[in-house]
Amino acid sequence: xxxxxxxxxxxGSFGFFTAYGMRVNLSVAMVAxxxxxxxxxxNGSEDCVPNTNTTGQDKPGEFPWSPGEQSIxxxxxxxxxxxxxxxxxxxxxRYGGKSVFGLGILCxxxxxxxxxxxxxxxxxxxxxxxxxxxxxxxxxxxAMHAMWKGWAPPIERSKLITITYSxxxxxxxxxxxxxxxxxxxxxWPSVFYAFGALGCLWxxxxxxxxxxxxxxxxxxxxxxxxxxxxxxxxEGTTTGKNASIPWLTFATSAPVWAIVLSHFSNNWGFYTxxxxxxxxxxxxxxxxLTQAGFLSAVPYLCIWLVIISGGQLADFLRENxxxxxxxxxxxxxxxxxxxxxxxxxxxGYVNCSQQVLAIVFLTLSVxxxxxxxxxxxxxxxxxxxxxxxxxxxxxxxAATIPGFAGPAVVGLLxxxxxxxxxxxxxxxxxxxxxxxxxxxxxxxxxxxxxxxVQPWAKNHTEGxxxxxxxxxxxxxxxxxxxxxxxxxxxxxAHDHNA
Numbered sequence: 001x002x003x004x005x006x007x008x009x010x011x012g013s014f015g016f017f018t019a020y021g022m023r024v025n026l027s028v029a030m031v032a033x034x035x036x037x038x039x040x041x042x043n044g045s046e047d048c049v050p051n052t053n054t055t056g057q058d059k060p061g062e063f064p065w066s067p068g069e070q071s072i073x074x075x076x077x078x079x080x081x082x083x084x085x086x087x088x089x090x091x092x093x094r095y096g097g098k099s100v101f102g103l104g105i106l107c108x109x110x111x112x113x114x115x116x117x118x119x120x121x122x123x124x125x126x127x128x129x130x131x132x133x134x135x136x137x138x139x140x141x142x143a144m145h146a147m148w149k150g151w152a153p154p155i156e157r158s159k160l161i162t163i164t165y166s167x168x169x170x171x172x173x174x175x176x177x178x179x180x181x182x183x184x185x186x187x188w189p190s191v192f193y194a195f196g197a198l199g200c201l202w203x204x205x206x207x208x209x210x211x212x213x214x215x216x217x218x219x220x221x222x223x224x225x226x227x228x229x230x231x232x233x234x235e236g237t238t239t240g241k242n243a244s245i246p247w248l249t250f251a252t253s254a255p256v257w258a259i260v261l262s263h264f265s266n267n268w269g270f271y272t273x274x275x276x277x278x279x280x281x282x283x284x285x286x287x288x289l290t291q292a293g294f295l296s297a298v299p300y301l302c303i304w305l306v307i308i309s310g311g312q313l314a315d316f317l318r319e320n321x322x323x324x325x326x327x328x329x330x331x332x333x334x335x336x337x338x339x340x341x342x343x344x345x346x347x348g349y350v351n352c353s354q355q356v357l358a359i360v361f362l363t364l365s366v367x368x369x370x371x372x373x374x375x376x377x378x379x380x381x382x383x384x385x386x387x388x389x390x391x392x393x394x395x396x397x398a399a400t401i402p403g404f405a406g407p408a409v410v411g412l413l414x415x416x417x418x419x420x421x422x423x424x425x426x427x428x429x430x431x432x433x434x435x436x437x438x439x440x441x442x443x444x445x446x447x448x449x450x451x452x453v454q455p456w457a458k459n460h461t462e463g464x465x466x467x468x469x470x471x472x473x474x475x476x477x478x479x480x481x482x483x484x485x486x487x488x489x490x491x492x493a494h495d496h497n498a
Contacts, residue, residue: 004220005151009160011210012144013167018199019105019137020171022112025191028179032188034065071411076127078403080134088139089393092146096212101143102203107136109199116189141396146389150213153231155319157381158374162311172300245390249456255383258448262333262376263399265441269340269434272406284424286352299366306370314374325382325451333375337442339368341435348428384457
């Protein structure tokens with residue numbers, strides 16, 4: 001935990017924390033921004049009647065946007081997000097991920113700060129700002145994958161990457177309830193000012209503390225640097241910059257397609273709930289704004305715990321040779337697709353009088369999806385470490401489509417609802433569509449998924465070796481045979497005379 005690679009994981013996690021905070025705060029703010037009084041009829045039925053003690057707390061919003069317009073606004077972020085995925089991976093692989101990742105989040109933060117002005121000026125200007133935010137944040141996952149290709153020893157990939165990316169869900173945990181409180185007490189613009197400022201602060205810390213590779217890090221120990229480099233050499237991969245990208249090979253590789261299709265399937269359900277869960281809880285389960293914000297965060301706290309523990313378990317199974325890497329990826333990935341689909345369908349049949357049961361099902365649906373983080377989401381680094389950034393860009397591009405398609409489907413199915421019961425039935429259709437897509441991702445990954453380095457991704461070039469200082473030599477662990485323990489001094493396992 002004092003190593004440079006774990007510091008990178010923690011700071012990266014905080015980066016995704018701020019990124020997702022800026023991404024999802026609109027889901028809660030939208031409820032406060034829109035005038036819902038003209039749609040009061042949606043909240044009534046024989047079984048489900050609004051609680052008069054809570055609806056009186058609702059404040060009329062400024063904007064008369066229809067459900068269809070709200071879906072367009074919520075999905076606008078992803079229209080920009082999809083276009084910078086592959087360029088972000090290529091830039092990070094070519095020039096390093098530190099600046100690409102940091103500047104991407106800074107761009108999102110700056111445009112988050114101007115969001116209130118844009119929303120009040122013009123609806124289409126607001127949409128344009130959201131698109132630009134997406135353009136900035138689109139480079140984040142590919143850039144981080146490009147960094148981990150040179151920082152993560154193969155046997156630690158699940159741990160390090162799940163720690164890093166779990167920050168996105170932790171950001172959701174805090175963003176949803178805090179956004180609700182800020183809207184209630186300071187007005188909806190405060191949501192964007194608070195998270196935009198946090199993003200700018202994080203950028204300064206990131207640029208000061210992080211470096212592109214172990215070779216460039218001025219404070220990393222010699223032992224840790226040689227351990228990382230030795231483990232990567234042993235795998236037959238390189239940490240160098242990519243001169244060319246085998247695009248045609250990607251297009252014809254079954255393991256690549258397995259990742260892409262699973263990424264798409266997983267994100268369909270995730271983005272559907274991420275953008276529309278507060279609205280579902282308000283209009284179907286009949287929670288007020290503050291309740292919706294806090295309770296919407298519960299599933300994302302649980303998915304954060306599942307992701308962290310899943311990464312530890314996945315690497316434990318691999319390190320102790322209980323399961324192969326391929327088997328681990330398939331078990332975690334398929335569990336993370338099948339279980340969420342089951343619980344999501346079950347949610348659609350829960351009445352608003354059974355709010356606790358609804359929260360349990362929603363929580364299990366979201367949380368179990370976290371198992372996929374130790375499945376397809378690490379798999380890019382298994383099959384092609386040197387191209388991990390570009391491959392993440394490719395799969396995340398496909399997985400961004402649900403970001404605007406999912407909310408659009410919700411808006412299309414629910415915008416003409418005249419009663420609460422009709423709207424509930426339409427949400428059941430939404431959940432069935434999600435479960436079917438998850439089943440498709442499960443089957444394709446079982447057939448085509450792989451956890452080994454592909455022949456076209458291998459590179460047997462040895463990196464440069466440096467001579468340890470006297471201080472570093474004293475810290476090396478020597479085993480009973482008098483040889484240096486390879487866990488602390490990677491390449492010595494292959495050359496005891498070095």
